[in-house]
Amino acid sequence: MLSMKNISKVFQTDLVETHALRDFNLEVQEGEFVAVTGPSGSGKTTFLNIAGLLEGFTHGDYFLDGVNISNLNDNKSATIRNEKIGFIFQGFNLIPDLNLAENVEVPLRYRGFNAAERKRRVQHALEQVGLAARMKHLPSQLSGGQQQRVAIARALAGEPRFLLADEPTGNLDSMMARQVMELLENINKAGTTIIMVTHDAELARRAQRNIQIVDGQVCDFTMYQGGARQQGMGTKADKPHLVTDADKPSDESEQAQTEQAAS
Amino acid sequence: MxxxxxxxxxxxxxxxxxxxxxxxxxxxxxxxxxxxxxxxxxxxxxxPAGDRSDNLIAVQLWSQDKDAWKEFNAQLTYQDAYNLRKSDVPTRQTAMFVTGLAVQTEDPDFVPLLESVRVTDSDFFNMFSVPFIYGKAWDKSVDTEAVYQVVINEALNQQLFAGEDSIGKTLYLDSKPYQIVGVTKTWSPSPLYYDITTGAFKDSAQIFVPFSLAPIEEFQSWGNNQSWKRQSINSYSERLSSEMHWIQYWVEVQDDTQRDEYAQWLKRYVEQQQLLGRFDSPEAAAKLSNVEQWLEINEVVxxxxxxxxxxxxxxxxxxxxxxxxxxxxxxxxxxxxxxxxxxxxxxxxxxxxxxxxxxxxxxxxxxxxxxxxxxxxxxxxxxxxxxxxxxxxxxxxxxxxxxxxxxxxxxxxxxxxxxxxxxxxxxxxxxxx
Known part of the structure; x- marks a missing residue:
């Protein structure tokens, strides 16, 4: 689904060269729910921006759904973002002048759907997040949790292959955060791949898989952390280390662990 | 989208x-x-001439002696205009100038008006595509055999006759009775290209009378009168035979061939006049300009x-x-x-x-x-x-x-x-x- 190989991202000014990501390697399979954690400035957001085709990268290879992203022009990138990726942001990023239905409709407009199809999808997406009755309301008339649900509905309306969530619960109280997390889990269960950047260890634990980024590199790679920890299998996870090929699970063990996690 | x-x-x-x-x-x-x-x-x-711009030609003559004006004058002398009218090369042609006459009707209570009047030939109306609501221009024979006939415009017809068909009615100009033969629609090309000597953006005249009446009625020119030669003019006949430039002259040709033919005719006319002692200048010549050229030459803009x-x-x-x-x-x-x-x-x-x-x-x-x-x-x-x-x-x-x-x-x-x-x-x- 998503494959990053030796990705590096360098921000360069006249005086300073900053390596936001270096030799970054990551494989995400279809249907996974991956939590990305790490200290501030470690490169989480840069990773998410590159994954979401919002930023380019300096070196490496990035394949998304089998498509080589390296040399895509702006139009192609926009099309992929529109059709395959859904974004959820910490600050919700709803357009304040548009009501809920119009906000959810925005990506569908760019996709070129006709009015009837847009209406159907908007209705369905808002029903999924429990806000269909308030589609004419403006974002300012909603609570933070509700706004985030609208943002999720907007991300879902285009039926993307995977969701990129950047601190989706960062601006919410614990109850709202839990609701949003449950919503994301349900979406994931329905088959959508989710990559979520978070600072919240509790939320991260609820993901199927945890990635920790330190200094622009994948540092800790714990497969199916929840299930593993429950069974005392997470010994390596206690000591962060750089990922090597040896650390990566084989397909067979991955399958076994998936089953364990599921049980 | x-x-x-x-x-x-x-x-x-x-x-x-x-x-x-x-x-x-x-x-x-x-x-x-x-x-x-x-x-x-x-x-x-x-x-304003539109697609007739190339067919309508203003005529200028370098008739002045050497050491006089160093350019073509926009108008002709009466004697040149009189002579040019004899040419049968152009399809149509007209000499003209503007005068002013007191207008009176048969109604004794009508307060006379002083109106500017264009003195012109019958071809004027066809050449410049003047539309009529009643009647038409006077007959071509009037251009040689003067008859007291007049064409007025719609506005004046409204003022004098309440807009009714006034053909055949009598209009008094400077107390002389003129028979109305035509009423034109409101028509005022802008710029008023056929006579730019007193300003190109004035309105068209409301009254038109035959040019052939000029020597009889001795119409005074209300336009520009320019002479390169000091001459004592004490009578109208002296004015007509003077070197004063006060007549506008236009011809209509169908194509370049006819235009060239007319240019040749004018060339011969200039040579003829030189033999008679006029046009005493090496630069003596005739100049033809279509409407576009005419507007440019006269720097209308x-x-x-x-x-x-x-x-x-x-x-x-x-x-x-x-x-x-x-x-x-x-x-x-x-x-x-x-x-x-x-x-x-x-x-x-x-x-x-x-x-x-x-x-x-x-x-x-x-x-x-x-x-x-x-x-x-x-x-x-x-x-x-x-x-x-x-x-x-x-x-x-x-x-x-x-x-x-x-x-x-x-x-x-x-x-x-x-x-x-x-x-x-x-x-x-x-x-x-």
């Missing part, structure tokens, strides 16, 4: 009404001034006017630079929203087009307001500076041209701000929102 962008543009304008109004005002003032000067320029430079159009264009440029700054501020403030749109699938081109539609809408508003400015300016010019009405009418084409120029100008001003906003890195704004 265009209507979606239009909707977004309208919302954006409503969201920042003051800033939007400033931009509309900026462009409208520039457009108002540009359209005002352009309107005057266009009306001055219009070729003064150079000052062209400079004024240029200056108003520069003013529009200043307004656009001002608008560019305002647009940049408005658009960049919207960067976070654009970041979201980019993230959820809008391409740079779509963002650019969205903003250009907004700019176009502002330009359209500026164009409409600019038209009002232009209309107001022209009305003010008309009221305070006593300009000819023909120059202070807002031409119909301006109603299309003003919004077009405004939209085009606004789009030019909007390219950079729209490019800036669509080129911003969306990720920067997504995190900071």
């Amino acid at each position: 265009f209507f979606y962008y239009l909707d977004l543009a309208w919302r954006s304008i409503k969201k920042t009404p003051f800033l939007s109004l400033l931009m509309v005002l900026a462009i409208s003032i520039g457009i108002g001034i540009t359209i005002t000067t352009l309107n005057v320029y266009q009306l001055m430079s219009e070729n 003064p150079e000052d006017n062209k400079i004024l159009v240029g200056l108003s264009g520069l003013f529009l440029l200043v307004c656009l630079v001002n608008m560019l700054g305002l647009l940049l501020a408005k658009f960049l403030k919207r960067a976070p929203e654009v970041g979201v749109r980019r993230a959820i699938g809008a391409s740079r081109a779509q963002i650019f087009f969205q903003h250009m539609v907004e700019v176009g809408l502002i330009g359209f508003g500026g164009g409409l307001l600019g038209l009002l400015w232009a209309w107001g300016s022209l009305s003010m010019l008309s009221a305070h500076f006593d300009l000819e009405d023909a120059l202070t009418q807002l031409d119909l084409t301006m109603w299309v041209l003003a919004p077009t120029i405004a939209i085009a100008a606004a789009l030019i001003a909007g390219v950079y701000p729209a490019w800036r906003i669509c080129s911003t890195n969306p990720s920067v704004h997504l995190k900071s929102q």
